[in-house]
Amino acid sequence: MTASAFLPYGRQTIEDDDVAAVAAALRADHLTTGPTVARFETAFAQATGAAHAVACNSGTAALHLAALALDLGPGDGAVVPSATFLATANAVRMTGAEVAFADVDPETGLMTAAALRAALARGKAAGLRMRAAFPVHLNGQLCDMAALAEVAADAKLALVEDACHALGVANVGACAYSAVAAFSTHPVKAIATGEGGVATTSDARLAQRMSELRSHGMVRDAASFEHRDAAFDDGVANPWYYEMPEIGWNYRLPDVLCALGLSQLPKLARFQARRREIAALYDTLLAPLAPVLRPVPHGKAPHGWHLYAVLLDFAALGTTRRRFMEALRAQGIGSQVHYGPVHAQPYYVRRYGALELPGVAAYTGRCLSIPFYPSLSDDDVRRTAKVLADVVAAGGRA
Numbered sequence: 001m002t003a004s005a006f007l008p009y010g011r012q013t014i015e016d017d018d019v020a021a022v023a024a025a026l027r028a029d030h031l032t033t034g035p036t037v038a039r040f041e042t043a044f045a046q047a048t049g050a051a052h053a054v055a056c057n058s059g060t061a062a063l064h065l066a067a068l069a070l071d072l073g074p075g076d077g078a079v080v081p082s083a084t085f086l087a088t089a090n091a092v093r094m095t096g097a098e099v100a101f102a103d104v105d106p107e108t109g110l111m112t113a114a115a116l117r118a119a120l121a122r123g124k125a126a127g128l129r130m131r132a133a134f135p136v137h138l139n140g141q142l143c144d145m146a147a148l149a150e151v152a153a154d155a156k157l158a159l160v161e162d163a164c165h166a167l168g169v170a171n172v173g174a175c176a177y178s179a180v181a182a183f184s185t186h187p188v189k190a191i192a193t194g195e196g197g198v199a200t201t202s203d204a205r206l207a208q209r210m211s212e213l214r215s216h217g218m219v220r221d222a223a224s225f226e227h228r229d230a231a232f233d234d235g236v237a238n239p240w241y242y243e244m245p246e247i248g249w250n251y252r253l254p255d256v257l258c259a260l261g262l263s264q265l266p267k268l269a270r271f272q273a274r275r276r277e278i279a280a281l282y283d284t285l286l287a288p289l290a291p292v293l294r295p296v297p298h299g300k301a302p303h304g305w306h307l308y309a310v311l312l313d314f315a316a317l318g319t320t321r322r323r324f325m326e327a328l329r330a331q332g333i334g335s336q337v338h339y340g341p342v343h344a345q346p347y348y349v350r351r352y353g354a355l356e357l358p359g360v361a362a363y364t365g366r367c368l369s370i371p372f373y374p375s376l377s378d379d380d381v382r383r384t385a386k387v388l389a390d391v392v393a394a395g396g397r398a
């Protein structure tokens, strides 16, 4: 890459052995569900400390499978922080349940126990049976799961971790405090399969349910067949026979993509180590730009380092986020906003009315994700920091 190559905010790291793994999968017997799916699931469970992993074709599908397996439905409510991707809230709505949006910490963007309690009270006041909460490990920084679990235990809520930003943090996926953790293997995430996702759980029954729901709700286990006459001939199960006790989806992750995931997984530790190095370099290089530009505060706790986000005081700079992003882009630096407030989307405003969440407004109004992925060189990082310093010095203009 030349020094002036455009740097996006995120990108996949695909190496020659990944390409070879996919090519081999293309020549194998199964393009869709074959033996590689189970191998990928086993490896993913091992990598995350999970008892069970269910591969599916997106992080959104993983969240939806979790919501379905918990039997969320009409009349139920689930708490979702509004500073997240659309999919976290949509997964709840896709079951017919309603979303109670939670506020977040204005500095970290994370849902706190107090914010969970407030959203819970709002949901109950709206007449919903509050059944679940979906904490989001935004940017890779972990929510205080112990504190959230305490609130959840009092209110009899199931927790589903949106861990799409936190793959690679030790024991995220082991579900010590949650029913399910949902991961994405979209290209900008920690490892890539193109589209893809995984739901992990320590509950064998939830795992079984999610794997059935991922494939049309089909059951092939003869012991659980309901229609005995159709299922058996002289006590022997008919070989073509399957049953659908409840409706499911086609959320399967094909063998070809599982082969890519299997090739990527062993690289996770290396990718994460490089992400930590880059984050430390940014921390140092950007420190002089405070207080108008500050990295999202992150402390010493384990961090998934999915995104490197900074908080900007656009008013003090005398500019807008659009102009600031355009000034970066003019110098070859990509950036992105993660995220706009989900509760302010037209669909949700029409459904729930306007809602004031000051922490969400403060965080989502100031955040900006800058180039951050394992294949960035130290020079790329230094160039990005220099452009940021120049644009800040120029009052946020090109």
Ligand SMILES: *Cc1c(COP(=O)(O)O)cnc(C)c1O
Binding pocket: 057, 058, 059, 060, 061, 084, 085, 087, 088, 136, 162, 164, 165, 183, 184, 185, 186, 195, 196, 197
């Ligand atoms: C990427 C992402 C999702 C959805 O994942 P897809 O694989 O794109 O469906 C959900 N939540 C968060 C926080 C994400 O970053």
